[in-house]
Amino acid sequence: MGGLRSDFITTIICLAFASVQVRGDITDGNPEHLKREHSLMKPYQGVGSSPSSQWDFSGSTLVTSSYVRLTPDERSKQGSIWNTVPCFLKDWEMHVQFKVHGAGKKTLHGDGIAIWYTKDRLHPGPVFGNQEKFLGLSIFLDTFRNDLHGMDRSFPYISAMVNNGSLRYDHGMDGRRTELGGCSAEIRNKDHDTYLAIRYSKGRLTVMVDVEDKNEWKECIDIGGVRLPTGYFFGASATTGDLSDNHDIISMKLYQLMVEHTAEEENQDWTKIEPSVSLLKSPKDNIDDPTGNFRGTPLTGWKVFLLLLCALLGIVVCAVVGAVVFQKRQERNKRFY
Numbered sequence: 001m002g003g004l005r006s007d008f009i010t011t012i013i014c015l016a017f018a019s020v021q022v023r024g025d026i027t028d029g030n031p032e033h034l035k036r037e038h039s040l041m042k043p044y045q046g047v048g049s050s051p052s053s054q055w056d057f058s059g060s061t062l063v064t065s066s067y068v069r070l071t072p073d074e075r076s077k078q079g080s081i082w083n084t085v086p087c088f089l090k091d092w093e094m095h096v097q098f099k100v101h102g103a104g105k106k107t108l109h110g111d112g113i114a115i116w117y118t119k120d121r122l123h124p125g126p127v128f129g130n131q132e133k134f135l136g137l138s139i140f141l142d143t144f145r146n147d148l149h150g151m152d153r154s155f156p157y158i159s160a161m162v163n164n165g166s167l168r169y170d171h172g173m174d175g176r177r178t179e180l181g182g183c184s185a186e187i188r189n190k191d192h193d194t195y196l197a198i199r200y201s202k203g204r205l206t207v208m209v210d211v212e213d214k215n216e217w218k219e220c221i222d223i224g225g226v227r228l229p230t231g232y233f234f235g236a237s238a239t240t241g242d243l244s245d246n247h248d249i250i251s252m253k254l255y256q257l258m259v260e261h262t263a264e265e266e267n268q269d270w271t272k273i274e275p276s277v278s279l280l281k282s283p284k285d286n287i288d289d290p291t292g293n294f295r296g297t298p299l300t301g302w303k304v305f306l307l308l309l310c311a312l313l314g315i316v317v318c319a320v321v322g323a324v325v326f327q328k329r330q331e332r333n334k335r336f337y
Contacts, residue, residue: 033255033256033257033258034253034254034255035089035092037054038054038083038087038234038254039251039252039253039254040055040083040252040253041251041252041253042065042066042251043065044065044068047068054083054084054085055082055083056081056084056122057079057081057082058079058080058082058124059071059077059078060072060077060078061080061081066250067099067248067249067250068081068249068250069246069248070113070129070236070237070238070247070249071129071238071239071240071244071247072244072246073101073103073240073244073245073246074240074244075241075242075243075244076240076241076242077240078237078238078239079129079237079238079239079247080124080129080236080238081235081236081237081249082116082233082234082235083121083233083234083235084121084233085233086230086231086233087230087234088230088231088270089230090259090261090265090270091200091256091257092199092200092201092254092255092257093197093198093199093201093254093255093257094197094199094234094252094253094255095195095197095251095252095253095254096115096195096196096197096198096236096249096251096252096253097194097249097250097251098113098141098187098194098196098247098248098249098250099190099193099194099246099248100112100156100187100188100194100245100246100247100248101188101189101246101248102188102244102245102246108144109143109188109243109244110143110144110242110243110244111128111142111143111144111238111239111240111241111243112140112141112143112156112238112245113128113140113141113236113247113249114127114128114130114140114236114237114238115138115139115141115198115234115235115236115252116130116136116137116234116235116237117138117200117228117233117234118136118137118232118235119134119135119231119233120134120135121235128140128142128237128238128239129237129238129239130235132168132169133163133165133166133168135163135164135165135232136163136228136229136275137160137161137162137200137226137228137275138160138161138163139158139159139160139196139198139207140158140159140160140161141156141185141187142156142157142158142159142175143155143188143245144243145174146171146174147173153182153184156184156185156186156187157182157183157184157185158182158183158184158185158209158220158221159179159180159182160180160181160182160205160221160223161178161179162180162226162228162275162277163178163275164274180205180221180223180226180277181207181221181222182220182221183219183221185209185218185220187209187211188245190213192213193213194209194210194211195210195211196208197209197210197217199257200228201259202259202261203224203225203227204224204226205221205222205223205224205226207219207220207221207222223277224278226277226278227273227274227275227277227278228273228275229270229271229273229275230270230271230273231271234252236249236252
């Protein structure tokens with residue numbers, strides 16, 4: 001009996017540990033799979049503007065021995081850092097250690113950090129320090145609410161966007177119209193390390209955060225049907241406006257995921273894939289809906305006919321039911337005369 005009880009307790013303990021999303025277990029994080037040519041780590045060797053550099057930076061970016069500061073806690077600053085080596089991995093995972101902090105306990109701050117996987121790099125612009133009509137993927141860590149009517153979410157807010165070059169990021173609505181998914185996360189002024197994980201594997205995009213100092217990943221975004229090409233560049237950018245913060249990147253570590261693909265997938269030219277999400281129509285074929293969702297193109301005559309036919313049938317059914325109910329009531333009332 002003692003042995004059975006011991007085995008039972010051991011099983012319970014194992015199940016308990018299995019239910020915890022430990023940061024090292026959920027994601028790859030295998031040092032053997034670390035791709036150093038796409039990773040930014042202390043002491044930040046290979047960062048600069050020389051031809052042999054693997055990372056280049058622009059704007060207000062300051063590289064120190066402890067962090068890469070994209071913007072200081074000052075107004076109207078913009079900075080970025082970009083990998084100079086294109087990534088040809090089909091399945092990958094990026095771990096980002098970052099820090100967003102400002103002087104004192106101010107309640108107004110901005111604007112945030114963006115992590116990029118895009119065709120072009122080092123193109124300053126209005127979207128968290130990068131160009132607007134980009135091709136590829138961006139993860140936004142937005143620390144300032146612009147849409148005062150969108151009170152259904154709290155800030156800071158993390159969201160994802162895939163763009164084929166035809167979409168605009170709407171700052172006034174905090175990117176709602178082009179957002180694939182997101183979550184709120186308290187990422188500012190933490191005394192401990194804060195992390196973001198971005199995994200892309202077999203058409204699935206997963207974003208997780210560890211900002212509570214529990215060494216556990218918390219799921220933020222999980223969406224399938226995402227198509228991203230190979231040969232794009234990783235980068236990070238940040239911007240400040242009338243409000244400001246220090247936006248620091250401590251490290252960006254890219255891991256190769258060992259995933260098997262079908263022969264058809266292997267033979268495909270992954271560099272020719274257009275960034276897209278199958279759950280939505282092609283961005284150029286969609287119209288922005290004021291609710292923040294995508295809707296299809298305008299109704300065709302055939303669709304209008306079907307809608308009118310359904311409406312007419314509904315009216316007929318309601319009329320028949322109403323007549324039957326009215327007749328039953330008349331018969332019931334006659335019994336009392």
